[in-house]
Amino acid sequence: MLLFLSLALPAAEAFSMAGLGTTTLEFWPTCEYRGALCATAGGLGGGEDGQVPPNPRAYNVTLQIDGVLYLRVMDAYKASYGVEDPEYAVTQLAQTTMRSELGKLSLDRVFRERESLNANIVDAINQASDCWGIRCLRYEIKDIHVPPRVKESMQMQVEAERRKRATVLESEGTRESAINVAEGQKQAQILASEAEKAEQINKAAGEANAMLVRARAKAEAIQLLAAALAQQHGSAAASLSVAEQYVSAFSKLAKDSNTVLLPANTGDVTNMVAQALGIYTTLTKPQAVKTQDEMPPACEDSQPPTTDVLKREQASPS
Template structure:
């Protein structure tokens, strides 16, 4: 690249020796002063006039004075990704980690970015590394792994606080990789395995518990349904029995009413028939007691057969004593005579009274 006359004059004044890198090395990649220049979009050109800051060229047409104006700095206003190299950091629980990341920055003030710091990109990179080590030292390993987003936010805030004077803003910082020592990684793997085994056992026990609850609930519902069915059956049976009893009571009442009506229509004849029926049933019942049992309850007037029959007839309640005795005599005449039991303690006496045979009529 050919040098201008002004540059040759500067070189002659400097004499032999190395050239200042910050001035001439940058000028080799900078646009030359061709009087008329076109500034690209999202780019800021810093113009120095006679070595002093003059102005910032905006995108578009720019007119420069030859030999006096010089384009000293070219700053891109686009977002730039800066790779942060891997570095060591010690956590709060004394675990050494290897971390690297990516930093996204953008120039918001071309003047400060040119004259506020020698190399803005290098300064931002070093600031990001020191800030990351500081933030990692405040957290344990578990928090570093779980709170990566919060860690990125804290690093971004710390970088922005220091980079304001450089005309550069940090948009975001992302931790890319975290490398822990091998023993720590193995311990973490064992911990994860144990935790998963624990959760599997808990889920298995929960499944068994739920299964037992479902089975018990099913048995409960089955028992409830069975008891309700039994209850309904008993209610239906009781209702049927009640209805049957009611029907029998109605039938009995109807029969009694018919008997009462018959008695009312033919009082004397009906009373005689009823008295005869009551007396016959009383004698038959007493005869059965004498046959079936060895020890029986004997009425006090067992010797008075007529009196017994009269007593039975008096149960009817509507028969007088005279009529009862008359009916008793009539029964005796029919042939059913009860002999009194012999006195004393013999076995025959213990058997109670016995019926005498009916006398046969002479032929």
């Protein structure tokens, strides 16, 4: 007599049933099976997640790492008969793989390279669990615990690194500031020297132009004066001009009470004029001789009337 059993499968679960030890049937969600009661059923949920227990690690210091595994049963038969306890087997495989991967990294890199650790563990689990009919979808490191002393030392190291970076940045800022100030002073000195150079060049050019203008004016004045002296009675006119300037200069000096005049006979105007004319005649004697040689014969015996008048005034008694 056979008894029949109606079996309803929950969602996301699969079962493998062996009939009398020879026939094996697999049941997946939304399927019903009516068969002999003399059978054994077993299996693992098709989509489950489980926590990996803490994994103490002897790595210079003791690390305690918590992880989460996300698994999927791809073959219920292999999961039921390929391994006695699939969850325990995958968990142990995850722990050993984690130890192997952590042994390749330093303590600082463990905190920085979580993603690479997760990917390496998933690959290692999938390679080993293929014969179990299980596929690891994802592995995530949930938390990493370190001893309090190690945590304090790491915190001190982080703070020291921050202070170091702050000191380096401050020194670089000071260096950049000093360089900028030096560059500014250098540029300022260069610009000041160029400005001074341009000023001196302009000043020298102005002075040269002024000297050239004065020299040209003086040359023109000398040419005009020479032309005037070369004319008839030019020497007499020059003698009269010198006498007037001489008398005017002494008259200005006599106005000041603190001025002493040498020679003292300033009252004798005739004598003073005669001395001035004598000096002028001495200075212009070669030119006068040349002028007389160039003059026509009718004018050789003539003398300037001004000189005759001055000589008669000098011969008369005072």
